Amino acid sequence: MKKETYLGVNVSALPEQAMLEVIKSRVQSGEQSTVIAVNPEKFIASQSNETLKRLINHSTFQIPDGIGVILASRLKGGTIRSRITGVDFMQKLLKLATIEGYNVFFYGAKEEVVSKAVKSAEDTYPGIQIVGYENGYYNDEDALIKRINELKSDMLFVAMGSPKQELWIERNMSRLNVKVFQGVGGSFDVLAGHVKRAPVFYQKLGLEWLYRLMKEPKRWKRQLALPKFLLKIIFNK
Numbered sequence: 638m639k640k641e642t643y644l645g646v647n648v649s650a651l652p653e654q655a656m657l658e659v660i661k662s663r664v665q666s667g668e669q670s671t672v673i674a675v676n677p678e679k680f681i682a683s684q685s686n687e688t689l690k691r692l693i694n695h696s697t698f699q700i701p702d703g704i705g706v707i708l709a710s711r712l713k714g715g716t717i718r719s720r721i722t723g724v725d726f727m728q729k730l731l732k733l734a735t736i737e738g739y740n741v742f743f744y745g746a747k748e749e750v751v752s753k754a755v756k757s758a759e760d761t762y763p764g765i766q767i768v769g770y771e772n773g774y775y776n777d778e779d780a781l782i783k784r785i786n787e788l789k790s791d792m793l794f795v796a797m798g799s800p801k802q803e804l805w806i807e808r809n810m811s812r813l814n815v816k817v818f819q820g821v822g823g824s825f826d827v828l829a830g831h832v833k834r835a836p837v838f839y840q841k842l843g844l845e846w847l848y849r850l851m852k853e854p855k856r857w858k859r860q861l862a863l864p865k866f867l868l869k870i871i872f873n874k
């Protein structure tokens with residue numbers, strides 16, 4: 638599958654629709670797929686965290702989340718031009734699940750958040766089969782795996798923050814009959830309406846980071862990843 642590599646970290650270079658088609662055909666042939674969103678913060682963390690780098694590079698799809706990845710691709714002659722956030726890709730997968738009749742399971746976030754996220758997805762995608770959910774503080778792993786399998790879940794969203802959610806997926810995927818896994822971080826909080834996305838105006842201009850900075854000034858340290866990442870891209874041959 639088409640990839641671009643920056644600082645040793647892979648990013649999928651397929652348009653969103655093409656990725657969804659590949660996922661659909663992999664489900665048909667019984668192959669498992671994993672989806673992870675990559676952003677400058679993860680590129681930087683991967684430089685000193687081999688586990689994170691492995692989790693990213695071993696995923697089937699690394700979606701380009703954030704303006705940083707697009708800028709890197711432009712600077713290095715790549716072809717990635719549209720950002721795909723984790724929460725947007727999740728919505729596309731929910732739509733695919735509705736059309737194809739895949740069973741969906743949500744795991745992660747606080748009880749009130751995940752239950753609201755399920756309701757909101759059911760309102761947005763009439764007919765969707767969300768067969769079950771569990772909050773992210775439940776940790777009887779064996780019982781949960783059994784339940785997810787018994788419910789014949791095809792698609793599993795895990796929202797426990799990164800890399801906890803990816804480690805969980807890596808550890809358990811071989812004993813799950815699930816076909817599509819996505820680690821979605823704070824996306825259940827967004828679906829539940831507990832965390833607001835930036836207005837479309839900011840999203841279109843690639844300035845979601847600015848909006849989030851204004852709302853949560855404490856984030857500035859995390860956001861240093863963007864300039865750090867771009868400097869590394871420019872100066873690393």
Ligand code: UDP
Nearest residue numbers: 745746747773774796797798799822823826
């Ligand atoms: N969370 C969880 N179990 C844990 C730790 C965190 O379910 O043991 C949830 C938390 O309630 C929140 C989400 O994981 O809903 C954290 O998302 P965050 O925004 O930190 O993730 P990021 O998108 O930054 O990776």
